Amino acid sequence: MKRGRIAYNGAVHQVTEANGKVRLADGRLLNDGDFQWLPPVEVGTVFALGLNYADHAKELAFKAPEVPLVFLKGPNAITGHQANTRRPADATYMHYECELAVVIGKTGKNVKKADAMGIVAGYTVANDYAIRDYLENYYRPNLRVKNRDACTPLGPWLVDAADVANPMALKLTTRVNGKTTQQGTTADMIFDIATLIEYLSSFMTLNPGDVILTGTPEGLADVKAGDVIETEVESVCCLANTIVDDATYFATV
Structure with missing residues (x-):
């Protein structure tokens, strides 16, 4: 459903x-x-994975991490399907990130990998925009990169976990103004969903509504004001939003 x-x-x-x-x-x-x-759920803690696809790490000339590279996002960053996302006037490179988002459905602490998928409520799609100009360190993204207002659209639907046969074999696609610019598969994640749940729950409790953004494959491109971006995950849903300039964004908030 x-x-x-x-x-x-x-x-x-x-x-x-x-x-x-x-x-x-x-x-x-x-x-x-x-x-x-x-957003399809009232989000709790949002965990975002960096460099979780080997091809993306290579694209950025970084060595793939040996343990999950995780940072947190505030609720202000999350917005819904068909919303606007601001490209600041001083930005010279802003890119999308198509990601499978995993929504936790049960409280979990010290969850073993073999049991991890049992606490997943379902899946949705995220587009975790980043502005390269603000980036100080890929291993420690700063607040202006990943916690700007409305910089992470989520949705439109939450698909029940039982309706996604294999979340580790889903195609990811990004289109900019209808043109395909990014393609990948969740099979290429460095750390799969169960591994991430085991890792995160080993030092903190996961709660219903928490969301894990599992990273993006290679194929990033600069986006400009006026661009319509669609990020789609096979068997889940297609998320769309529009990039706008400062004047347009502040006129609508």
Whole structure:
């Protein structure tokens, strides 16, 4: 099942997908454009993986990490499907990052790898934008790179874990204005989902609503104001958002 969250008629609604439309809990169907998309879950802690695809590490001329490279994101960074993301006027290189997002469904502490997938609620799609100008160190991304307001669209749907047969064999695709610019597969992750859950839960408790952004493959490209970016993960969903300039962004927030 595909589940989501929207803002409609002044309230937040839990919705499901029905033949390409959005279905409210009372059965009413809504067309896209009649509401505002929200992230499909109320996110807790967001864990973001850096350099978790060997081809991406190579693309950036970095050695692949020997242990997971993880940093945290604040809730301000998360936005919904079809939202705007700002490209600051001083940025000279801003790129997308198509990622499979893993949503935790059960509390877990010291979870063994063999049991790790049992605490996953489901999967969604993230686009974790980065501005290279602000980057001080790939092994320790600073706040301006990864915690800017609305820099990480998430959604539109949460797909139940039971409906994704093998999350480690999914195709990832990014399109900029309809042109495919990035392709990869989750099979190429350095640290798979179960390994990440075991690692994270070894020193902190994972809770329902926590989200793990599992990294991006090679194929990054600079994006400009006006570009529409689609990041899609096979069997999950397609997430779209628009890059805007400072004036447009601040006029709408």
